[in-house]
Amino acid sequence: MADTGTKTRSKTALKTARPPLHKVILVNDDFTPRDFVVRVLKAEFRVPESQAMGIMLTAHTKGSCVVAVFTREIAEEKAGRATDLARSMGFPLLFTTEPEE
Numbered sequence: 001m002a003d004t005g006t007k008t009r010s011k012t013a014l015k016t017a018r019p020p021l022h023k024v025i026l027v028n029d030d031f032t033p034r035d036f037v038v039r040v041l042k043a044e045f046r047v048p049e050s051q052a053m054g055i056m057l058t059a060h061t062k063g064s065c066v067v068a069v070f071t072r073e074i075a076e077e078k079a080g081r082a083t084d085l086a087r088s089m090g091f092p093l094l095f096t097t098e099p100e101e
């Protein structure tokens with residue numbers, strides 16, 4: 001292409017260099033035992049028992065609960081691993097991800 005002498009400046013250089021965050025969401029169901037949900041939260045998300053219990057009860061009563069936020073790759077990996085662990089035990093427990101506003 002012909003050189004017009006015009007330089008383009010990347011917009012990203014003007015932004016704070018932080019990756020967009022994604023929420024991991026715990027979805028309620030009628031079949032997965034409460035203590036198994038708490039166990040998965042502790043194992044995959046490294047939250048203490050009391051916090052795992054709070055997250056599980058919020059999902060149980062409201063339908064879903066944000067577990068934590070991560071970069072997209074980490075959020076998808078953790079949601080997938082936690083869901084796979086539940087599947088391997090025969091439970092329908094589901095973790096999803098969505099971008100944070």
Ligand code: TYC
Binds near residue numbers: 026033034
């Ligand atoms: N609702 C389930 C039950 O009563 C427990 C449960 C809580 C399952 C939260 C999923 O995300 C969930 N056994």
